[in-house]
Amino acid sequence: METEPLFRKVAITGGAGYVGSALVPVLLAAGYEVTVLDLFLYGEDVFEGDGAHPRLRRVRMDIRDEAGLTRALAGAEAVIHLACISNDPSFELDPRLGKSVNYDAFLGLLRAARANAVKRFIYASSSSVYGVKKEPNVTEEASCEPLTDYSRYKLLCEEALRKEGVGEWMILRPATVCGYAPRLRLDLTVNILTIHALTRKVITVFGGSQLRPNLNIRDMAAAYRLLLEAPARLIHGETFNVGYQNRTVTEIAQIVRREVGDPQVKVTVEPTNDLRSYHINSDRIQRVLGFLPQRTIEEAVRSICEAYRAGQIPNPEDPRYTNIKMMRAVKLEESFVG
Numbered sequence: 035m036e037t038e039p040l041f042r043k044v045a046i047t048g049g050a051g052y053v054g055s056a057l058v059p060v061l062l063a064a065g066y067e068v069t070v071l072d073l074f075l076y077g078e079d080v081f082e083g084d085g086a087h088p089r090l091r092r093v094r095m096d097i098r099d100e101a102g103l104t105r106a107l108a109g110a111e112a113v114i115h116l117a118c119i120s121n122d123p124s125f126e127l128d129p130r131l132g133k134s135v136n137y138d139a140f141l142g143l144l145r146a147a148r149a150n151a152v153k154r155f156i157y158a159s160s161s162s163v164y165g166v167k168k169e170p171n172v173t174e175e176a177s178c179e180p181l182t183d184y185s186r187y188k189l190l191c192e193e194a195l196r197k198e199g200v201g202e203w204m205i206l207r208p209a210t211v212c213g214y215a216p217r218l219r220l221d222l223t224v225n226i227l228t229i230h231a232l233t234r235k236v237i238t239v240f241g242g243s244q245l246r247p248n249l250n251i252r253d254m255a256a257a258y259r260l261l262l263e264a265p266a267r268l269i270h271g272e273t274f275n276v277g278y279q280n281r282t283v284t285e286i287a288q289i290v291r292r293e294v295g296d297p298q299v300k301v302t303v304e305p306t307n308d309l310r311s312y313h314i315n316s317d318r319i320q321r322v323l324g325f326l327p328q329r330t331i332e333e334a335v336r337s338i339c340e341a342y343r344a345g346q347i348p349n350p351e352d353p354r355y356t357n358i359k360m361m362r363a364v365k366l367e368e369s370f371v372g
């Protein structure tokens with residue numbers, strides 16, 4: 035599809051996170067003016083060479099500060115909302131904090147975006163809103179039966195957005211992201227197995243038959259850019275799954291072992307009671323927007339191997355790579371006090 039920037043000024047909440055650290059450089063290179071609104075929980079140095087880019091503005095703030103958000107969004111034409119306590123364990127660490135960031139702040143963000151007449155609003159939901167499904171094709175029409183509070187609040191935000199709206203809005207339900215980015219998460223399936231193969235020479239698989247939907251981080255960034263640039267008539271009020279390869283955990287372990295290329299790496303299997311499978315169908319985003327992921331799980335594994343061997347992941351045990359460890363360390367207050 036021929037795309038042309040419709041907006042120049044984009045604000046990204048949580049733009050210093052894993053996805054943001056891959057997306058921000060893509061948008062800067064495409065000519066956007068980018069404002070990152072973030073607490074920088076996982077570090078400041080996440081934009082590599084772009085840190086001092088003249089079109090990058092960083093605003094260190096808590097998205098629960100609605101007055102601050104309203105000020106920070108002045109002039110923003112589009113918002114991509116990524117900020118989040120972004121997985122089940124870190125949400126469950128403190129459910130009240132999780133709700134305040136993942137849900138209450140979302141309502142404030144909608145108000146702040148409306149007050150600034152933001153034209154386009156892209157919400158990062160999650161494919162986990164579907165819960166476990168038996169049917170082979172989990173399309174956007176499948177019922178949502180979230181199994182955890184993290185997923186439930188993702189869905190409640192979707193419902194609030196559908197009800198209240200803000201400019202041209204849309205909802206993206208991504209698969210689990212994989213591959214290297216400057217703010218790296220090593221608590222996601224492909225990434226965990228890869229770092230264990232590299233550092234421990236052992237990949238432990240619990241069960242193994244469970245399906246997981248995956249998306250390379252470079253395709254994740256490309257999908258957000260596409261949503262910024264798509265004509266409003268194709269995206270307004272729409273919900274899109276976005277994923278590429280659905281694979282069992284055993285298959286992922288085999289891919290990792292092969293790509294790491296170290297014959298000493300062993301795959302061990304441990305029993306588990308949790309054989310829940312998740313998978314999604316992403317035909318719709320291809321049909322409507324022509325989006326077809328270009329990068330594989332194999333490339334994601336190789337990107338982490340290359341970064342590790344180049345010394346870019348000096349201490350994989352550092353809490354900055356694992357959300358729950360960092361959330362324990364930073365101890366955010368349950369409610370925001372300005």
Ligand SMILES: NC(=O)c1ccc[n+]([C@@H]2O[C@H](COP(=O)([O-])OP(=O)(O)OC[C@H]3O[C@@H](n4cnc5c(N)ncnc54)[C@H](O)[C@@H]3O)[C@@H](O)[C@H]2O)c1
Binds near residue numbers: 121209212
């Ligand atoms: N990574 C995935 O596999 C995946 C899959 C599906 C959906 N998502 C969604 O995509 C979004 C981005 O995910 P990610 O992997 O980059 O997460 P991440 O945890 O790496 O990034 C989240 C960012 O939000 C910031 N943040 C957290 N609380 C904040 C607050 N109160 N105020 C301001 N900033 C705050 C953090 O500092 C961090 O930079 C999330 O909404 C997540 O739920 C991610």
